[in-house]
Amino acid sequence: MLVGLPQSMAGRAAIDAAADLAEFLHIELLATFIADPTLQGLARFPTMRELRALDQGWQAIDAVQIAREIDHITDIARRRFAETARSRSIKTGFDVVTGAEMVASLIRADDIVAIIEPTHPGERITRQFTGVLDAALTSAAAILVVPRQILRTTGPVLAMATGPEDLSIWVALEIAAALKERLIIATRPGALLPPELISDAGQIGVQLEQMFTSGTPAEVPAFVPSLARSKERLRVIGRNQLSVDSTHLFSNLRGIPLLVVGLDRTRSAKQQEDRHLH
Secondary structure (H helix, E strand, O other), X not given: OEEXXXXXXXXXXXXXXXXXXXXXXXXXXXXXXXXOOHHHHHOOOOOXXXXXXXXXXXXXXXXXXXXXXHHHHHHHHHHHHHHHHHOOOOOEXXXXXXXXXXXHHHOOOOOEEEEEOOXXXXXXXXXXXXXXXXXXXXXXXXXXXXXXXXXXXXXXXXXXXXXXXXXXXXXXXXXXXXXXXXXXXXXXXXXXXXXXXXXXXXXXXXXXXXXEOOOOOOOHHHHOOOHHHHOOOEEEEEHHHOOOOHHXXXXXXXXXXXXXXXXXXXXXXXXXXXXXXX
């Protein structure tokens, strides 16, 4: 799992949630921090000014000061990530990169890219956020969208499927087994669960529950008939249901992390024996 660390570390709960899932799935957690050198380049323009909120005024851009502040923020991010990893049995890594293209080069097709919801609206337009988001959307990796505040850390896994052969169902089954939780499968009325799924769930000890809905996975509030009833800790949907609008992407979370898997793919147990997250 590759997680892009935000400039602000206020959303510690979101980073902890991503680390918890990586630990349960027994996968490596790689943190990336974008130290954008663009600001230092602006110091070459003598007429350029910056507005510093704390100093309450405009001033000339000081390249040395900016470099020192970037190093300071990077050290804070590294230290806090180390604190997150220290209490978990998990292999970790920390990379400092200078741009979105370098983030993209780190992502492999079988990775999960964690996108942390910004704690401040202004963070949505920073390169640190947009770089990781764009890299995730253009890759074949799965995407874990994590709200800044987590509603619950226990409860079933909810697969929001477009059909009984949706890849999200099978991935959610693997995760439910790792988390030792129930699996709720939300489908349109009349959809039957594959016999292979029922058999596999029984073999690995995952309790299944089917829920019928009238909406689509992209319409999260309408698709989930009763959040109070399901009380899920994680939702899983197919990649073709992902909204590329980050505003809607985060507004639909309602405190529940969302794992987006696959690229217009379906899967059955007979077609693919090896179970990995895609």
